[in-house]
Amino acid sequence: MSDTNTMTAQKTAGAPTTVVSAKPVVVPAPGRGEDLQVRVSAPATGGELPVIVFSHGFGWSMNGYAPLADSWAAHGFVVIQPTHLDSRTLALPAEDPRTPRIWRFRIEDLKRVLDGLDILEASVPGLAGRLDRSRIAVAGHSWGAQTASTLLGARILDSDGIPGEDLSDPRVKAGVLLALTGLGDDLTPFAAENFPFMKPSFATMTMPALIVAGDNDQSHLSTRGPDWFTDPYTYSPRSKSLLTLFGAEHSLGGIPGYEVAETTDESPARVALVQQLTTAFLRSALYSEDTSWQAAATALEEDPNPLGKLQTK
Template structure:
């Protein structure tokens, strides 16, 4: 987008670095022998600049037909790219655009999602070659993972969390050291007794342990994000990665925020129950600040964002632990 929305409001008080024009290239096809569908990506990048940090963005499993794929999350991908990041978005096998059957033990293709992200990292040479103008411009020492909703399971596992299937005790832990930091938007919380009956039916494989997730992580939780279809608890279930995970962790509580955080999954998306240019601008700018400070030693963007937020209680609040 060429300009900020006129309804950005108080979110405009959060400072950001200068912007540049962006390119969005899709599909980038990754060779995937044995995968039920070829792995397709969207790559959104600044048109200029070198040594660009990388964000792997894992989509959710929402009710829309298109947004849970590489077609979604333009409000995040475009914003981060305008401010200097290369954003890589896969279409996971769980996407409604594919509607593929899944197997017992890999319901909703939950394991293959993490495998997609690892495959992307293994194929960065190929991605650089395919995307026009990207060759030699990636900084592979600066990689972050971001997930929304079901995508937070993908990213949590890559950041060090472990899932134990309650049916057979099988442990799955695809920890990925190349990913240095993460952001979880509307994350999945504790399993077991905290799941609703419907949640256990939807996610029979699920019982995530955050105690081993040591990577720096920003957990973004909507204070009105209540999901009885998954949990018997309230909105705080969505920030269990902060509550039960070791530091360093930060929790950004979004005032009035529901599962869409103002509209992160798409422009004017019907599934967004809390659409707000101001709320969207708030999470765009604070997430950018967090990523910059985690990936660049000495960068104080996150510190400045927290200082601004201290005077804007109507937007939300932040707490941290080391």
């Protein structure tokens, strides 16, 4: 990357800028049952923009997670949000033959987004020619984090504990995994019966990632406590960081949306910290010269009243 590009990246990472957004953008999806609907948000100005493909949690859609999407786009990223088949906006019945394979369709949705960048770039007025396709990250919350993790190298174990297909994508250079569920050894009977895909292996999740967990996130899917959500950090290779948020539950202070009923631990300050640290992590992961992450980590460590703690390996 040239010095000019570095300066552009660092400048873009500064003060928030005007954001433009387009939805729904339709990406053809043969074999899916219906085409993929996507939202694209981007800074109104600037070039060589890095990309974040975001996978929503169960039931959500491209319209969710505005606190993250708005912030990332305002700080220089093109944010692409597909609507997966489990979205409440699609109302897919439980008996739909696609239901058992939704977890695979979700992964395919993210790959379709990457395959369809030309369509998505052309969907936002003035965006054409401004994407940096060498700097792509994935992010996700809850089920979306599991979806995103597979593109970073995580794999699903079969009933015999054998890792399944490698679904990683070389176009993806880094990730942010928010409230990502842990190993499948401690699932509740309900989860074990209904969600057989919740048996991940992080041993091959080699790409750089920031994992964000709440130390008060008690899942009904696991017999363990909140430490379950730290498994992706504990059992993955190096180039990982773990942000543990004090007092945070599954919504991590309210990242799914503004004033959302599902948020049980509303905290604008906590959301602001997630915005700040995820932005800094991705900038430094995608731009080797960028020092945003080091500065953000130091600031958190020196905070007399920190909202969380960081670990890195």
